[in-house]
Amino acid sequence: xxxxxxxxxxxxxxxxxxxxxxxxxxxxxxxxxxxxxxxxxxxxxxxxxxxxxxxxxxxxxxxxxxxxxxxxxxxxxxxxxxxxxxxxxxxxxxxxxxxxxxxxxxxxxxxxxxxxxxxxxxxxxxxxxxxxxxxxxxxxxxxxxxxxxxxxxxxxxxxxxxxxx
Ligand SMILES: [Zn+2]
Numbered sequence: 001x002x003x004x005x006x007x008x009x010x011x012x013x014x015x016x017x018x019x020x021x022x023x024x025x026x027x028x029x030x031x032x033x034x035x036x037x038x039x040x041x042x043x044x045x046x047x048x049x050x051x052x053x054x055x056x057x058x059x060x061x062x063x064x065x066x067x068x069x070x071x072x073x074x075x076x077x078x079x080x081x082x083x084x085x086x087x088x089x090x091x092x093x094x095x096x097x098x099x100x101x102x103x104x105x106x107x108x109x110x111x112x113x114x115x116x117x118x119x120x121x122x123x124x125x126x127x128x129x130x131x132x133x134x135x136x137x138x139x140x141x142x143x144x145x146x147x148x149x150x151x152x153x154x155x156x157x158x159x160x161x162x163x164x165x
Contacts, residue, residue, distance in 0.1 A: 002066035010048050012067035015056040069119075091115050091150050093135040095160035100133020102157060113153035120155035128153050 002008075053059075057068060071077075091114060094100050106127040113126050128151040139146035152160075 002070055003063055005063055007048075008061055008064040009067055011060055012064045012071065014048065015060055015064070015068055016071055018056050088114070088116060090135065090148060091152070092117065092160075094131070094133040094148050094150075095152070095156070097133065097135055097137075099135075099137070099140055100131055102129040102131045102152065105129075106154060109151065111151065113156055114150045115152045115156040115160075117156040118159045121153050126153045129157060131157070 057065065060068060095115065095117075106129045108125075108127050110125050112124040113121050113128050114123075115121065116123055130149065131152045132147055132149040134140040134146055135148065
């Protein structure tokens, strides 16, 4: 359980803001916008400025990481900041449609999983399955031009198929 520590909280939210604002997630939702602003105000008030060596999430204390992860869960954000980009949305549509097939055996690659759907997923250096499929029946009817191929880790695949994290 995360403990209340004002510095940890501010650092965690600074990391969240740095990680997620590029993807637009924090800005798109009115409630998140409100939280973000509330945090910015708070950060200003205590004079918090990340130093040059500050590396966002990686620089957080264990408590800060718990706060960060709790916020990600509560706000319904994707587990990786880069998640939620148009390209990844496309891959998730394929997984959601069920119109895909995956290779029997995974293989290791430093290029990692392209989907980034769950916390256990690593975008670099991961065992992945080659997956190919269509986003919709219409796409499938349209033929192979619409076939989308990508690398997906077991965690993301399991979540897509069974709905379990
Ligand atoms: Zn994954």
